[in-house]
Amino acid sequence: MALATSEQVDAPSASTVYRLENVGKVYQRNALVALKGVSIDLPEGSFSSVIGSSGCGKSTLLKIMAGLLPATSGTVELRGTPVTKPRPDIGMMFQQATLLPWRTTIDNILLPISMREGKAAAKAAREKAEALMDLVGIKGFEAAYASQLSGGMAQRAAICRMLITEPAVLLLDEPFSALDEIVRDFMNMELQRICMERNATAFLVTHSIAEAVLLSDTVYVMAPRPGRVIEEVKIELPRPRTLDMTTDPMFGDYVRHIRRLLDEGSRT
Amino acid sequence: MALATSEQVDAPSASTVYRLENVGKVYQRNALVALKGVSIDLPEGSFSSVIGSSGCGKSTLLKIMAGLLPATSGTVELRGTPVTKPRPDIGMMFQQATLLPWRTTIDNILLPISMREGKAAAKAAREKAEALMDLVGIKGFEAAYASQLSGGMAQRAAICRMLITEPAVLLLDEPFSALDEIVRDFMNMELQRICMERNATAFLVTHSIAEAVLLSDTVYVMAPRPGRVIEEVKIELPRPRTLDMTTDPMFGDYVRHIRRLLDEGSRT
């Protein structure tokens, strides 16, 4: 298909931030081959998505990229150095919100700052945290504890926590799965704005094909057993993307193409 | 709008299974009005959905209906008797998968049976559980423990656990949020089939407007602060619904109508 083979739209000179070569992962406990021969290059400032059926290894891949899990084979490099442990310039968002139950929502959001720069810095960043909470629509719950938040609110707090440190690389594992469509669309646009503003490199795991196409320069389509990338789909829509583009015929083509790939993948 | 005021398409003689009248809920700890004046009637065998922005009280409503939380005002009746505690004919699926980490996947699925009818019954239901696992696509993970499952796989296991007892009433809190679209569409169709086969009454919380419209006889649209139902949208599409109907212009009308309601709701 023509769409997939064309050149990337981003600045051609963009340097590579992440380089995964032939990454494989076997979970020893159950001898499960979670990933096999995954090679991915992420240029600086690019936005990429991974899409693939549940259990195909997306979370595993993200954990490996974040340095949380060792790959069993292959290499993972971030800006030229191998990733062996987590690095402060990576912002990671997990599939579970994982808020600390003994901290209020705003203290949870300020956690990375207070951990890295101390309490004073966290106090100074309070306004910023409040602004982020306002942005994602959980203003007013600053003093609430995790058990007092709804599922989607907890997830939005986790997003704020990731954004507050302004990381150069964002690894996002289904960040919006618990949000309704309206909020989700809005959050997607905000995410794009933030990334473009900061020239951040983003790597998003999502289940929504439309979301993947709307946001990404490249969509990696994965298939399970063993988890592998079956196609890189370059999305050649202009930046910034807008919600209107979802009605663009090209958009529809991309969506259908990816859906077919997934369909095939899930059938094997 | 005409769509919303028309008669229900189901058999008019269908008896009411659930009747909520003027239900309100205040969380004492933070004096938060989570629900206010919610009245809902669910006829036998009907499929209804709730849609509303994150934090508007959907999970709270479901927990009240399931008898897990006491309402602070109003009445909840199931088949004419007030719901004060959980009842065995209700199948509930939580927003979190909540698998027991010391049980294998299949033993987690068989949990309700082994709790209610004993080990022998659970053993006898093993094949049924395996069939369900196959249906939702997690076959082969019978012996895996929860920590070895991916997010979506855990959620599917939770669905199997709910379905295995064939409950007459299903309360579903975002059951498919961690699933990719292909699997999700498939699961939606299976859910419809199962409900129609068993004449089960289903009440679904979802964030996908399309999903709500596709599956439901009635879509309850909620708005936050305080959480309340702002409109009941009757969906007059023929049963059984098929994925093709999503291209039906009427379907699009419903979706747009609900989206506008949500948009307005989230703006207030």
Place this chain on the structure above:
Amino acid sequence: QDLEEVILVVPNPSAILIQPVAAAMDQGFFADEGLRVRVEAVNGSGPLIQALAAGQAHIANPGAGTFLAAHQSGLEAKWIYRLNPNSSFSIVVLDSTEFHDPADLEGKIIGVGTADGAETSFARSIFDEIGLVEDEDYTFLEVGEGGQAVAAFLRGDIDAYAAATNDAAIINTRGMTLRNLTPEKFRSFFGNGLVVLDSLIAENPELVEGFGRALVRGADFVSQPENIDAVIQAVAAINPQEVEDREFAESLIGQIVIRQTPHDPSLGWGYQSLEAWEAWHQSLLASGELATPVENLEDVFTNEFVEEWNSVLSE
């Protein structure tokens, strides 16, 4: 006036058992010598010697068995005062039984406390004397002290009990009547006395002298029946609880006075005869509690202060 502190460590918290000390404290006899005595109770003779060896106490109040064992382990100390010249142990049976002589106990079970082990060798000596052999003609059962011994009698687990005399006295006073089968001869198995390190005698003989003088005055004071109220008061100054039951306390004080009065008053308070030491020595060796014989028994004790101490009474 600055008083020098002297720590006396005893194996039992009872102040009645050391009533001469209590009286000397209360009557100011120690203060007259420029001393202030502090009494500390540990549990049994072993810890007592250990506290002494560690320099935590100046004077200790052990039993002979443990003291000799410590001497053999290299403790350089002297027994300076025989506080309980009369046997502090006895073999007792329930008054309701038919046992009237140690020989009647053939084939029986003898309960022993675990406090010192000293009563075990004491009892063993008595049976040796009449030709009964342990584990053939009689057996020992460790039952512990106080309530445990009572329980043993009540359960019928033991037929006789080899006890510290005051233990027996207490059980008696509490309404369980006991009969004493101890032969006269075994009175020489003297009870706990006072011990100081050789180094203290060498470095601070004045302290030893002063302490003894005051103690002898105390012993003399206690031995006079008309002082009973003052004795009670002296005990109360240390352990008020001990004399709350006055009847009980008086009876016990009387029994202890008898035990603490020397056989031959002319030799003075605190005097030690070599024969009594030899009796103990033989008994301990026979029972194996003392692994090796003490080369020179005269090394373990001294009477050198006795005259000087007792001179205070004639003044």
Place this chain on the structure above:
Amino acid sequence: MTVEAAEQSAPIADHGDGPTLFDRIPQPVSILGFGAAIVLLWYLVTASGIVSPLILPTPLQTLNQLITVGANLFTGGYVLSAMWITTQEVLWGFAIAVVVGILLGILVSETRFGERAVMPYLVALDTMPKIAFAPLFVAWFGFSIESKIALAVYVSLFPVIVGTAAGVRSADENSLMLFRTMGVSRLKTLIHLKIPAGLPQIFTGLKIASLSVMAGAITAEFLGGGKGVGELIRIAATQLDTARVFALIIYLSLLGVALFGFVTVLERYVVFWRNSDPGRE
């Protein structure tokens, strides 16, 4: 008001069955009722003559002594000063055991050296009869409260160590990953994640320690002099004054119950996110 009552009567974490008959009885009544039942049983045992009063006093004798001892205690007599000494031993012992125990618990759970090399020796040390070490403590610390505190610490240290070690290890994998991605140092992860997450287990250790520290102080008093309640009990015991022993023990146990109660209440406030109570709000 009715609203509040409704929510409280069926908290989320409760079982579906609603309050049982017993649950309706107010706390003081049920405590006293159960106590009365125990005393009745006690009375029957002594009245039946199965047990000699030299071993188990009758409730009445004990009550008499409770009054005597209580009179002394509340009029500032020797029982009060003994109680004060014991209280000091217990509080110091507990405080030291908590601090040292938590530090050792962290060492043991956080470093392989601690787990592999230190832990076996700590275990061995704890299995040793502590009584045998009392002379050592007396030799080092003398007869005053220091040696008692030392033994009390020794006795109560281990529950704190085990509780802390188990607690610190109980943080869930997701939170640990979160902290790793934030590049938080081990020390800070410990302070801000592992210790808070482990507080329920740490408090289990503290509760057990709060009771054994009492046992430790009293044992030390039995063995090494001093002027605390242990000494009083020992005197009464040598005199076979069992009723007095029981009376003293009962007053002593009030101290233990108070310490335990304090730890329990503290837990409720510190680990506020674990209970449905409003906690800190």
Place this chain on the structure above:
Amino acid sequence: MTVEAAEQSAPIADHGDGPTLFDRIPQPVSILGFGAAIVLLWYLVTASGIVSPLILPTPLQTLNQLITVGANLFTGGYVLSAMWITTQEVLWGFAIAVVVGILLGILVSETRFGERAVMPYLVALDTMPKIAFAPLFVAWFGFSIESKIALAVYVSLFPVIVGTAAGVRSADENSLMLFRTMGVSRLKTLIHLKIPAGLPQIFTGLKIASLSVMAGAITAEFLGGGKGVGELIRIAATQLDTARVFALIIYLSLLGVALFGFVTVLERYVVFWRNSDPGRE
């Protein structure tokens, strides 16, 4: 092989910093090394003459006695029979404490009556000096191992109760709700949810109890005769044969370490979902 090694060297739950120098030392080496350091310190303390050998024997004296006692022990002498008696007391005591403690822990955490009425008395009972109850146990159970077992149970019961009570309460709200929706009875919820979820805490209690049960048995032997190791220690202590005391204590502590180790290993297998080890697979 290399694959396996890679995963093991950086388990998920580990800290990002990789193994430190200490971690590279194999376990036996670090245990022995630490032990050697302790012995050296011990040697220095005794050699310096700060402490009298009547209180703290030298390592060499102790080694001598270890050999003497060991020879007797391993040739089936009286030390072996004493050890066997004490072992029986410890094992019975532990078994009974576990069963009774878990039952009481459940009672106390699951019923308001238990929490309100029973718990205060249990707490009070545990703060009481257990030694004072020894005569009662003797009166009821006699001088053979039963009375020692009774005291051992008494001493080790409370950690099990507290651990179980805390554990049973630690199930998370979501799981509790799940069981409620399934209409599971309280008893079944207890067995199938609360107890498994509480196992980590229950095991904390069991570990602490596995050590205090030793203390209880030895204390009972100290007080009430019998023919166990406690008795041997007492005899040696009376004779001020401190080296022998230490040797006996060291052999005894091996028993304690073994019991603790057994509970620890058992925990690893029973609570397999809590560790990254393969566990039961």
